[in-house]
Amino acid sequence: MEKQRLDKLIASTGRWSRREGKCLIQQGHVTVEGTPVRAPETKVDPQEQEVCVHGQRLLFREFIWVMLHKPGGYLSATEDRGGPTVMDLLPPELRRQHLFPVGRLDKDTEGLLLLTNEGGLAHSLLSPKRHVDKVYYARVEGGLGQEDCQAFAQGMILGDGLHCQPAGLEILSATEGLVTLREGKFHQVKRMFACRGKPVVYLKRVAMGNLTLDPDLPKGAFRFLTDNEIENLRKLV
Ligand code: URA
Numbered sequence: 001m002e003k004q005r006l007d008k009l010i011a012s013t014g015r016w017s018r019r020e021g022k023c024l025i026q027q028g029h030v031t032v033e034g035t036p037v038r039a040p041e042t043k044v045d046p047q048e049q050e051v052c053v054h055g056q057r058l059l060f061r062e063f064i065w066v067m068l069h070k071p072g073g074y075l076s077a078t079e080d081r082g083g084p085t086v087m088d089l090l091p092p093e094l095r096r097q098h099l100f101p102v103g104r105l106d107k108d109t110e111g112l113l114l115l116t117n118e119g120g121l122a123h124s125l126l127s128p129k130r131h132v133d134k135v136y137y138a139r140v141e142g143g144l145g146q147e148d149c150q151a152f153a154q155g156m157i158l159g160d161g162l163h164c165q166p167a168g169l170e171i172l173s174a175t176e177g178l179v180t181l182r183e184g185k186f187h188q189v190k191r192m193f194a195c196r197g198k199p200v201v202y203l204k205r206v207a208m209g210n211l212t213l214d215p216d217l218p219k220g221a222f223r224f225l226t227d228n229e230i231e232n233l234r235k236l237v
Contacts, residue, residue, distance in 0.1 A: 006030065007040035009051065014064050014224070016053075017093040029054050063118035064097050065225035065233075066090070069217040070113040070205075076104040086113060089220055102126065102208075103134075103184055111136075111205035112213040115222075124237035125209065131182045132236050135207040136189050142198035143174040151196060152179070158195050164188065178206070209236045 004012075010021030010030065022040045024030050030037055031052045032044055044051060046060035068086060070076070075085045078100050087095055102114040102122045116122050125132050152169040168180035179189050190200045206213050210232045217223060225233075 003043040003045045005040065006032070006037060006042045006044050006051070009044060009046055009060065010053065010058070011093060012060065012097075013058055014066075014094045014097050017096075020093070024053055031055075059227070061230075063116060063121075064094070064099060065118065065230050066094070066099065066115040066222050067211070067214060067217065067225055067229075068113045068115055068222040069213060069219050070105055070110055071219045072108045072110050075107055076101045076113060083107065086115065090115070090222060105205060106187060106190070106203070109203045109205065110219065111203075112208055112211070113205070114208065114211075114225075121233060121237065125233065126184065127237075128183050130237050132209045133207070134181045134184060134205060136179045136181070137172075137176070137204045137206050138179055138189055138193065138200050139176050139202040140193050140198040140200050141175070142196075144169075144171045144177050144198065146171075148177075148196050148198070152192065156192055156195055158191050162191070164192060167192065209233060 006025055007018055007021040010016055010024065011018040016024065025040045026038055028036045028038055032042070032049050034050070051058045068089060070086055073084065074089065075081060075083050077085045078087055079085065086101055090099070098117045099115040100117070100122070102116060103126050105111065105113055124130055149169045149171065152167045155166045156164045158164065162185065164185070165183050167182070170178040172178060181188060189203055193200050211229060214223065
């Protein structure tokens with residue numbers, strides 16, 4: 001990495017705005033190689049020099065990866081198209097990092113949504129060729145049975161002629177199931193259940209590839225992915 005201004009570097013972590021970074025520096029909370037630096041314009045090489053805020057080392061990544069527990073009522077989009085978007089759930093300093101959702105969940109669907117500014121990996125994860133599993137918890141009307149599992153496993157042909165790849169359905173109760181998809185067609189889970197005459201009344205994505213929705217993440221909250229989690233995503237593609 002090239003040398004960069006210290007305040008810009010701190011803001012690039014997405015945890016503080018440029019102004020907050022500047023204040024932290026001026027108040028002496030930032031050290032470079034163990035020495036407090038109070039000039040925000042100081043140039044630093046984040047690969048070579050250790051930067052700490054409040055004594056905690058900052059890890060600089062080229063890209064940001066965020067796990068969001070999406071609530072219902074938010075569009076998986078970066079721009080407001082007539083309603084709140086998932087970007088509204090992020091703090092302003094993160095909204096400035098050119099993040100975008102990795103795939104879409106319907107407005108009323110809840111659960112695991114990744115956001116990143118790493119286009120290459122995001123694109124690969126979504127590519128139908130990569131077969132990255134997406135797991136959804138669904139509550140439906142009507143009783144689920146083994147014949148539904150068989151229909152999902154065979155690969156359904158929907159009313160409009162859409163061919164679905166074989167999908168997994170694990171029945172949790174007469175009205176609840178876990179669906180595993182390897183593709184992500186528009187409203188796919190809802191359309192597959194509708195085709196079986198069992199409309200979905202609630203849908204939540206609980207996993208994507210080797211990443212599951214963090215049970216400690218309240219609805220509407222986000223956290224950064226750990227280095228390990230990002231590495232594991234890379235292994236999928
Ligand atoms: N399938 C759906 O029907 N909706 C979603 O949001 C995701 C998968």
